[in-house]
Amino acid sequence: MKKKVGILIVGAGKGGKALLEVFLPKGSVPPREINIVGVVDIDEKAPGIKLAKKLGIPTADDYREFIKSKNLSIIIDVTGKPQVSQEINRDKPQNVELMGGISAMMLWELVEIVSASEQQIKNYVNSLLTLLRLGQTVSSTLDLEKVLDSVVKQAVKILKVDVCSLRLLDERNENLILVASVGHSKEYVEKKRILKLKESIAGLAILEKKVIAIEDVQKDPRYIHPELAREGKLRSLLSVPLMEKESGVIGVLNVYTRRRHIFGKEEKELLSLFAGQSALAIINARLYEKIEDYSRNLEKKVKEQTEKLLHQEKLAAIGQLASGIAHELRNPLAVVKSAAYYLRNISQHQEVKSDYLAKVLKHLDLIDKEVIISVKIINDLLEFARVPKISFESVNVK
Numbered sequence: 552m553k554k555k556v557g558i559l560i561v562g563a564g565k566g567g568k569a570l571l572e573v574f575l576p577k578g579s580v581p582p583r584e585i586n587i588v589g590v591v592d593i594d595e596k597a598p599g600i601k602l603a604k605k606l607g608i609p610t611a612d613d614y615r616e617f618i619k620s621k622n623l624s625i626i627i628d629v630t631g632k633p634q635v636s637q638e639i640n641r642d643k644p645q646n647v648e649l650m651g652g653i654s655a656m657m658l659w660e661l662v663e664i665v666s667a668s669e670q671q672i673k674n675y676v677n678s679l680l681t682l683l684r685l686g687q688t689v690s691s692t693l694d695l696e697k698v699l700d701s702v703v704k705q706a707v708k709i710l711k712v713d714v715c716s717l718r719l720l721d722e723r724n725e726n727l728i729l730v731a732s733v734g735h736s737k738e739y740v741e742k743k744r745i746l747k748l749k750e751s752i753a754g755l756a757i758l759e760k761k762v763i764a765i766e767d768v769q770k771d772p773r774y775i776h777p778e779l780a781r782e783g784k785l786r787s788l789l790s791v792p793l794m795e796k797e798s799g800v801i802g803v804l805n806v807y808t809r810r811r812h813i814f815g816k817e818e819k820e821l822l823s824l825f826a827g828q829s830a831l832a833i834i835n836a837r838l839y840e841k842i843e844d845y846s847r848n849l850e851k852k853v854k855e856q857t858e859k860l861l862h863q864e865k866l867a868a869i870g871q872l873a874s875g876i877a878h879e880l881r882n883p884l885a886v887v888k889s890a891a892y893y894l895r896n897i898s899q900h901q902e903v904k905s906d907y908l909a910k911v912l913k914h915l916d917l918i919d920k921e922v923i924i925s926v927k928i929i930n931d932l933l934e935f936a937r938v939p940k941i942s943f944e945s946v947n948v949k
Contacts, residue, residue: 555586557622561614561639562630563592563599570627571602589617614639623647693839699731702804702829707733709825710818712806714785718746718753719793719802719833727753727803734807739779751775753803756790760800762823763790764814768807787812791822793830801830888922 558574560567567590574585590603591614603610609617617623626643628636628651636651643649692698703715714734718727727746748754752773756763765788768774769781774788785807793802804826 555584555622557586557588557620557624559588559591559614559617559620559623559626560599561591561626561628561635563590563594563597563603563610564629565598566629566631567592567597567599568602570629571599571606571608575606586622588620588623591617615642618642618647619644625650627651693836695833695836695840698829698832698836702832703731703733706804706806706822706825706829709821710789710806710814712789713809714783714807716805717793717802717829718805720748720757720800724748727751727757730802736779736783739783742776742779746775752788753790753805756803757792757800760792760794762792762819764788764819765790766813767811784809786810787814789814789819789822791819791826793826793833795827795830795834798830798834801833804829887918 560570587608589609590599591611592600593612600610625648640649703717706715716732717730719730725748729744765771768785768788769777787808789806791804792800794800
């Protein structure tokens with residue numbers, strides 16, 4: 552079995568702590584062939600001492616306590632003090648190597664590079680996890696207003712910026728409409744609610760389908776209303792188009808800082824990924840809104856047709872009743888009319904006093920007149936009682 556290399560770290564400040572973090576195994580990483588014999592520092596509160604105690608590594612305030620350890624192979628002096636390296640070199644066994652001075656500085660620089668790279672990777676992974684969570688938050692609702700509001704708020708969290716605005720293309724793809732924002736003043740929102748697609752940085756990002764970064768919007772000639780940027784203390788801008796594979800570009804997401812800032816590659820990539828998620832969420836919310844509108848209109852039409860049918864049923868019932876009444880009235884009226892006709896004929900052949908006959912004829916005329924009116928009413932009722940023929944035709948409901 553290969554013998555582990557025993558290392559003594561002298562100096563437990565920032566450098567010593569970083570060495571511990573590099574040498575010791577992390578998570579699922581296989582253990583390196585390294586054994587930390589001990590960590591030394593005169594300050595018991597040094598960060599490296601605290602970490603060593605937490606990890607169960609021996610600590611001391613004098614390197615001489617470990618100098619004769621059988622497992623010791625290398626002493627790394629990161630105190631930065633030449634006299635300490637000289638003392639260690641004088642006291643150490645001949646078979647123990649000392650890394651101090653330039654060697655220790657080079658090792659420290661290497662550790663810093665490794666630590667920085669690890670931190671960058673860690674930050675990027677954390678950003679991706681944050682992006683995933685925020686994307687889930689944005690997609691958790693189908694309410695368009697809530698989606699738009701969530702997009703601008705989550706974008707601010709992702710890049711830790713001060714201001715964010717979301718603009719969507721109008722139906723003619725000529726203007727950009729401000730639909731949600733966070734951090735902008737009311738005056739800014741009112742004056743810049745509508746932007747011409749071909750006359751703005753946001754429009755340029757859409758037309759060129761690429762991310763555009765501006766270090767200082769107060770001085771960039773392409774920025775519309777720079778006075779509003781000065782009033783709002785806006786400095787740097789990152790403009791990212793909202794794109795989806797099938798729908799294409801639907802709008803733009805703008806983030807601002809109030810200090811001069813150069814947006815890096817990772818920031819651009821993160822916001823682009825988030826913009827893609829946001830575009831999909833907005834498209835889904837729009838489709839849901841259209842379906843809801845269609846459903847409401849369809850429900851309204853069904854209700855209207857139902858009420859119409861119920862009304863027709865009521866009319867049909869009334870018509871049937873009217874028909875029955877008409878038939879019931881027609882027969883007696885026919886008898887009355889026949890009797891009047893009979894009396895009129897008798898009056899023409901019988902000798903009756905003229906004054907009495909005049910009165911009878913007058914009342915017969917009244918009977919005839921009222922019978923005619925009643926018959927007309929009956930005919931109207933029968934016409935009303937007729938159920939109209941219902942016709943059907945196919946329609947396109949799209």
